[in-house]
Amino acid sequence: MRAVAISELGATPVPTNLPVPEPGPGEALVRVIAAGLNPMDWKIADGLLKDSVPYHFPLILGQDGAGVVDAVGEDAAFPVGEQVFGRFFGVPRGLGTYAEYTIAAPDDAVLPMPEGMLYTQAATLPTPGMTAVAIADAAEVEAGRTVLVVGATGGVGQPVVRLASRRGATVIATARPDMAGRMRELGAAETVDHGEDELNDQIREHRPDGVDVIIDLVSDRAAAERLAALLRPGGVYASTTWALNPDALEAQDIRGVNIDYTPTPDLLRRVVELAAEGDLEIGVEEEIPLEEAPAAIARSRAGGARGKTVIRP
Ligand SMILES: NC(=O)c1ccc[n+]([C@@H]2O[C@H](COP(=O)([O-])OP(=O)(O)OC[C@H]3O[C@@H](n4cnc5c(N)ncnc54)[C@H](OP(=O)(O)O)[C@@H]3O)[C@@H](O)[C@H]2O)c1
Structure with missing residues (x-):
């Protein structure tokens, strides 16, 4: 089968031929029809998980995907022919979703596709959707709160903006001018x-009292320290990039949360329900063939995402 894989940590991903994996007990072989690209994919290729998970090379990249069950091992959760989607975690076996086939294992957050859902949408939902829900819960986003979303225009940012606004929060979204309209469509009350100019100055100008919550998808430690000054006492700062020092923030009466969640079928089910209600939405920026995945990874590294890249193996 064709797949996009790396030969060692830090190597450039390349399209290559690899054997179709065989499903073991409890597993299903899935013919991948759409795979969602996440920054996490190239971070894993760079070694993000090397201290916590064994790596197997060649390592096929990609965790999010949607497709059709093609073969099953004994006691598999899905029958042959079932359309499934979710977050597949194959790093210890070198498996991923940037491939014609992958394996759904019992520990994966994989579900049958809801009726009417398209493969493209199904491939965009798992990591961005589950992260958005996890972060909105962790930051206690609710009606009456003013929430600044930093990195709002990307894969995680878009569902966060929609979810926070649907929960009744007043959302301020960071956006370059070409994305300001999209942020308002998703429910942002304001964009910066x-x-x-400095975000702090722009926000203080209109909101001298600052904000209740910051959801930050991009900042490093130094940038997060500056932004924290915008929070009111008792505020919450949540980061997906692990930029926070919660002890230092606590001294300023701010609760700091570096987001770490476990992808589960239940969490993915919540994402499906929210998407069906229109409470969570993720835009697709581009759909590309598998052979173009290395170039798309390079673009993701360079920044400037406007939604999701979906790979069609
Ligand atoms: N901890 C976890 O469990 C977890 C889970 C999912 C994702 N993540 C991490 O969360 C981050 C975001 O993921 P993603 O999928 O949303 O990434 P993405 O799709 O690449 O989007 C990033 C967005 O941030 C914008 N941006 C870049 N620099 C900015 C800045 N200084 N201020 C405001 N906006 C800025 C970019 O637009 P411009 O370039 O136009 O500014 C882009 O739209 C990644 O680092 C990812 O690895 C962590």
């Missing part, structure tokens, strides 16, 4: 252009 992070390519212009």
Whole structure:
């Protein structure tokens, strides 16, 4: 089968031929029809999980995907022919979703596809959707709160903006001018252009009292320390990039949360329900063939995402 894989940590991903994996007990072989690209994929290729998970090379990249069950091992959770989607975690076996086939294992957050859901949408939902729900819960986003979303225009940011606004929060989204309209469509009350003046100055100008919650998908430690000054006492700062020092924030009466969640079928089910209600939405920026995945990874590394890249093996 064709797959996009790396030969060692830090290697450039390349399209290659690899054997179709065989499903073991409890597993299903899935013919991948759409795979979602996440920054996590190239971070894993760079070694993000090397201290916590064994790596197997060649390592096929990709965790999010949707497809059709093609063969099953004994006691598999899905029958042959079932359409499934979710977050597949194959790093210890070198498996991923940037391939014609992958394996759904019992520990994966994989579900049957809801009726009417398209493969493209199914491939975009797992990691961004589950992260958005986990972060909105952790940050206690609710009606009456003012929430600044930093990195709002990307894969996780878009569902966060929609979810927070549907929960009744007043959302301020960072966006370059080309994405300001999209942020308002998703429910942002205001946008601030992070390519212009200091965010702190722009926000203080209209909101001298600051904000209740910051959801930050991009900042490093130094940038997060600056932004924390925007939070009111008792505020919450949540980061997906592990930029926070919760002890230092606590001294400023701010609760800091570096987001770490376990992808589960139950969490993915919540994402499906929220998407069906229109409470969570993720835009697709581009659909590309498998052979173009290395170039798409390079673009993701360079930044500037406007939604999801979906790979069609
Ligand atoms: N901890 C976890 O469990 C977890 C889970 C999922 C994702 N993550 C991490 O969360 C991060 C975001 O993921 P993603 O999928 O949303 O990434 P993405 O799709 O690449 O989007 C990033 C967005 O941030 C914007 N951006 C870049 N620099 C910015 C800045 N200084 N201020 C405001 N916006 C800025 C980019 O637009 P411009 O370039 O136009 O500014 C882009 O739209 C990644 O680092 C990912 O690895 C962590």
